[in-house]
Amino acid sequence: MDILKEAEKVEKEVIELRRKIHMYPELGFEETKTSEIVYDYLKNLGIEVKRIAKTGVVGTLKGNGSKTIAIRADMDALPIQEENDVEYASQIPGRMHACGHDVHTAILLGTAKLLANMRDKLKGNVKFIFQPAEETTGGALPMIEEGVLENPKVDAIIGLHVDPELQVGQIGITYGKAYASSDMIDIIVKGKSSHGAEPHKSVDAIVIAANIVNILQTVVSRKANPLSPIVLTIGAIEGGYARNIIADKVRMSGIIRMMEEEKRDEIVEMVEKICDNTAKAMGGEVEFKRTIGYPCLVNHKGMTDLIKETAFPLLGEGNVIEVAPTMGVEDFAYFLQKVPGSFYKLGCGNKEKGIDKPIHNNQFNIDEECIKIGLAVHVSTVLKYLNSNG
16 A cells, blocks of 8 residues: 555645644643544544543544554644734634644544544554643643553554654654653742842842852753753743842742753752752742653654654655754653653755744744655554554
């Protein structure tokens, strides 16, 4: 079977689905219209379907075998005003599919249709996981906690993310660690206010905060292994009331991203100690809060090999590219903590067409030629996995 030709048969329908979803973007755990489209589409294919984790949807296609592979797509959009001049531009002010989740969702729906058409030949089961809230608090973990990987038990999982740095016709794979972990930190520096003319009566929270920011840079430069990436960013700082008043409070927020999962607690504790000790040395104090984010995403070698071996004959060896890890985060990582799997990148850029804006940009777009590539790689990987003896 020529899978690319089969993908081309449903390409137009899937592009229309993508544009429909793109026009009405919804934020995390608000994907009611999107999940309704997904639910109805799967049901019309004769796939067993149910709602899960508020706005999530899971479909199960049962074949002739005991193995089960899952494919995941995320559905949520971003709070960004779209600036693209296209007929399918967002109709919701201040919201946009600037990360390509509309593409992921549409490709998975098309994949479901192609596999449903060959259900009698499937040597196992396929689960189609449509996940909410990847961009915010994360919908993967709630779906797992509500049993999305059970009944039937999922043995392997794959997923994709569009990437404008790769050209249409290419995919990117990464072995092992592919995305960083994240920990969000909130710091309140407390001092003592006074008139600016009498600084000796104060404990200047702004000066304390400035010292904390500077000293925190040594966590990366002197406390972390230079061969293992770590990023520590203080992205927001707020304090003070007027130019002639010494501030008694400063609020800061930031994020720590790293590739060593086992070092996360140690690094966060180090950051907290630096904040606490710096403030105490200067007569102040801090309140420190950690919000644990996504874990490192670690691709399974066997499943990454499977995608690579599947894509070679489809796209040509030169179009299957090993890409470096990113310090970005992705909650597909939670699925990979439970079952072997791999998360690959789908090239969607086209320099000749001017499609080269990065994700999360208000002019992000894709070359829709990438959709049939995603369909073909998804379907072929599923068939290769279910037909294998492993």
